[in-house]
Amino acid sequence: MSGIALDKLLNTRLQQRQAQFLYRQRKIVQGVADRQSYQLANRTLINFCSNDYLGLAHHPKVIKAFQDAVNQYGVGSGAAHLISGHSIEHHALEEALAEYVGYPRALLFSTGYMANQGVINALLDRSDAIFGDRLNHASLIDAALLSKAPLYRYKHNDLSDLARQVVRSDARYRMIVTDAVFSMDGDLASISQLAEYAKKTHSWLMIDDAHGLGVLAKGQGSLVYWQVSAQDVPIYMATLGKALGVFGAFVAGSEALIETLIQDARSYIYTTALPPAIAAALRCSLQIVQQEQDRHTHLQTLIDYFCRAAKQLELPVMPSLTPIQPILIGDSAKTTMISEQLLQKGLWVSAIRPPTVPKNTARLRITLSATHTIEQIDYLLDCLQQVIVA
Ligand SMILES: *Cc1c(COP(=O)(O)O)cnc(C)c1O
Numbered sequence: 520m521s522g523i524a525l526d527k528l529l530n531t532r533l534q535q536r537q538a539q540f541l542y543r544q545r546k547i548v549q550g551v552a553d554r555q556s557y558q559l560a561n562r563t564l565i566n567f568c569s570n571d572y573l574g575l576a577h578h579p580k581v582i583k584a585f586q587d588a589v590n591q592y593g594v595g596s597g598a599a600h601l602i603s604g605h606s607i608e609h610h611a612l613e614e615a616l617a618e619y620v621g622y623p624r625a626l627l628f629s630t631g632y633m634a635n636q637g638v639i640n641a642l643l644d645r646s647d648a649i650f651g652d653r654l655n656h657a658s659l660i661d662a663a664l665l666s667k668a669p670l671y672r673y674k675h676n677d678l679s680d681l682a683r684q685v686v687r688s689d690a691r692y693r694m695i696v697t698d699a700v701f702s703m704d705g706d707l708a709s710i711s712q713l714a715e716y717a718k719k720t721h722s723w724l725m726i727d728d729a730h731g732l733g734v735l736a737k738g739q740g741s742l743v744y745w746q747v748s749a750q751d752v753p754i755y756m757a758t759l760g761k762a763l764g765v766f767g768a769f770v771a772g773s774e775a776l777i778e779t780l781i782q783d784a785r786s787y788i789y790t791t792a793l794p795p796a797i798a799a800a801l802r803c804s805l806q807i808v809q810q811e812q813d814r815h816t817h818l819q820t821l822i823d824y825f826c827r828a829a830k831q832l833e834l835p836v837m838p839s840l841t842p843i844q845p846i847l848i849g850d851s852a853k854t855t856m857i858s859e860q861l862l863q864k865g866l867w868v869s870a871i872r873p874p875t876v877p878k879n880t881a882r883l884r885i886t887l888s889a890t891h892t893i894e895q896i897d898y899l900l901d902c903l904q905q906v907i908v909a
Pocket residue numbers: 629630631632633656658698702727729730758759760767768
């Protein structure tokens with residue numbers, strides 16, 4: 520096919536997307552002013568769609584730690600971890616993370632997407648099986664599809680549907696994998712029930728705590744929230760670009776698990792290590808998560824305030840106790856339009872549409888952050904009422 524013919528085909532497909540209101544476009548951030556205000560197209564907007572739940576991406580101490588480390592180590596790691604890229608900063612961060620989440624070891628990955636891919640592919644083969652919640656993050660689904668093990672998707676948070684599928688399976692080993700906090704819904708998987716079920720059926724439980732670490736249980740994450748021991752969740756994964764405000768991800772587990780990943784996780788082995796300065800910044804932000812408890816308290820106040828007011832206003836909020844507060848609209852065109860109207864009012868709230876979420880469940884995904892003020896939440900509620908209820 521010639522380049523012209525290819526473009527013709529692609530343009531047809533793009534036009535179809537546009538007609539369905541599913542076309543995706545990036546908005547260019549020109550700068551980040553104080554707190555939670557972003558500059559786009561020379562306008563200042565209050566950001567209600569970032570995952571920087573604690574405001575650590577702009578914390579002066581974290582910035583300073585990053586700058587100091589750049590001066591010491593330069594900007595790049597220069598190689599993969601197993602060649603010459605594994606610095607004392609990466610190593611110290613792995614030890615700090617393992618201790619914080621209560622596991623013997625932790626292993627850094629460049630992104631959460633890669634961590635999920637690395638773990639699932641290193642541990643499972645064609646004679647095994649993966650059972651995943653239907654609303655799991657795309658990275659878990661892609662990881663499972665890439666592996667040779669079949670993927671069985673159970674109904675959202677439905678333990679009996681999971682059990683039905685597990686009973687039918689004659690797989691050698693079974694892994695149950697779930698988002699701990701569902702990224703587009705904000706609700707929680709019942710980790711204590713899943714842990715109990717996994718133990719009973721000799722399945723391995725893996726949780727993805729991308730939106731739990733730094734947020735739930737004053738930052739300690741889903742295990743502490745559910746009071747589940749590390750032994751009952753043998754594979755714990757979380758990301759470092761959300762509440763921790765920087766970049767990257769890690770897997771925590773036993774000595775044997777981490778050593779296995781170092782041998783076999785291809786997305787760990789065949790890629791350049793994170794810049795050491797990222798690791799240094801992360802060690803600083805991990806300390807702040809533990810020390811600056813005011814951030815957690817304020818975030819919780821904002822969540823409670825938003826939930827109460829949204830209910831009173833009869834906004835179609837979803838059942839979430841986390842900083843992820845989606846407002847279900849349904850229709851993609853309407854959701855896009857509402858998001859545009861909010862933009863006009865100085866509010867940046869992203870419209871989440873299929874295939875990121877199931878058909879007819881397009882929504883506004885509002886995320887709250889410790890850097891927001893009550894006045895900003897009031898303004899958001901006011902505008903939501905105007906564009907949705909009115
Ligand atoms: C964001 C996210 C990831 C991917 O992490 P990145 O570091 O952004 O690649 C994985 N799982 C969940 C649940 C997420 O929300």
